[in-house]
Amino acid sequence: MEHGSRNLWYRTIYNSLPTAERLFRLGLQDLTSATCRLCNDDIDTPAHLLVLCRHRHSVWNLIWGQHYYRAAY
Template sequence: MLKQKFTRLSHLDVDQQATVQSIIEWTENSWRVTWVWNRELIGRAKDELEELSVLLNAYTKLGINRDISYWYLASNGVFSTKKLSWLIDEKTLQDNRWRQPTLRNNLVPSKVEIFIWRVLKRRLPVRTELDKRGINMDSVRCPICDDDVETIKHTMIFCAHSMDVWSRVFKC
């Protein structure tokens, strides 16, 4: 399962037949991962490693010969989306005057909410953002219109093709 979730990491591992048990061990109250890479981790592979570290650090091994899941961000050790939403609000909404809880809008599909969030957080894989993360491309120009550099603004608003889509949306 980890191999499917973290494909870049598994491809960059020198030992392609490595098992989780052979590279991850519990020592001195923390997880220790021993990996040998084919090359330095950059871009998405580095992001995958950080994601895996977060997942591993969210679980603690308790007792002798007894593994149980424990979410260290909750006082009772049980994961809940409500607690996660509260923690996200706590970290991102610093100014209490403007504090509003993160709520799901049931009228908007979650794919749309996620897409909007990614646009607002500059997490769309447009060419300029990929270039900032060290991913090599032949050009950072828009592959659809080739009129300008492909930025989030260009892709969402200024590209001739996106303008056509927006005009069709607003005609309805």
């Protein structure tokens, strides 16, 4: 498994993805809310970051497709 994939997997399992919700809660960035900065539709949770955000969806599809093709060969 590539380092980036392993890092994403680890951060997902241990709830340490840099979501707006987490960064806002920890005060690590100058955020005024925990709402997703891309779509402004919902709180930026790990589920929103990985699955639900309509702006990130096409990017994730591209990334998952690249990893799937690499794993197939």
